[in-house]
Amino acid sequence: MDIRLARAEDFVGMQQANLVNLPENYHIRLWIYHIVTWPQLSYVVEDFKGRIIGYVLAKIEEESEDKTADIHGHINSISVLRGYRRLGLAKKLMLLSQEAMASVYKAQYVSLHVRETNKAAIGLYRDTLGFEVADVEKGYYADGEDAYMMRLNLESEP
Ligand code: ACO
Numbered sequence: 001m002d003i004r005l006a007r008a009e010d011f012v013g014m015q016q017a018n019l020v021n022l023p024e025n026y027h028i029r030l031w032i033y034h035i036v037t038w039p040q041l042s043y044v045v046e047d048f049k050g051r052i053i054g055y056v057l058a059k060i061e062e063e064s065e066d067k068t069a070d071i072h073g074h075i076n077s078i079s080v081l082r083g084y085r086r087l088g089l090a091k092k093l094m095l096l097s098q099e100a101m102a103s104v105y106k107a108q109y110v111s112l113h114v115r116e117t118n119k120a121a122i123g124l125y126r127d128t129l130g131f132e133v134a135d136v137e138k139g140y141y142a143d144g145e146d147a148y149m150m151r152l153n154l155e156s157e158p
Helices: 008-021 028-037 089-105 119-128
Strands: 002-005 043-046 052-062 071-080 109-115 132-137 147-153
Touching (some): 043 089, 052 089, 119 147
Antiparallel strands (some): 109 147
16 A cells, blocks of 8 residues: 555545545545645555545645734545555554645644544544544534534644
């Protein structure tokens, strides 16, 4: 298996994996927009046949008009196909994206939303990576489920 930066042409494989793994799906324009706009932040895992078996799709958000005030990364979506889980792939994808957020964009923290019942993902974020729940967003998902908004401060480069 090979972990590498996502390229614009990977959107088909990434979208395919997303459709299989998650109910939150996105138009192809969104996949391509993220990869092209923040080319250092999204990664894929491919198997020996070149099939995409996991991905992380991420972006940078600037919440203030003062562009230096609150630059942070955001994980839009991450998933790994069922047969390849618990091998540490999602952890590696997250760490690569987080490192690029800090080093390339000087992001101060990384945020994400996760379903409050998603035990596997919460285990990854909280127990393995050190995220904390910053807020609960009521009815965030289309089916009415609440989301945890989670955050992790990023190490700043010396
Ligand atoms: N139960 C509890 N903890 C888990 C589980 C699980 N099923 N899976 C992973 N973890 C935690 C563990 O702490 C694990 O460390 P350990 O194996 O040493 O105990 C740690 O996460 C790292 O696990 P990885 O092997 O790196 O995770 P994996 O590659 O299996 O991917 C993922 C985890 C992405 C959540 C996977 O289960 C998946 O694709 N699920 C469906 C899609 C999904 O829910 N994506 C996240 C939605 S939220 C968002 O996209 C922002």
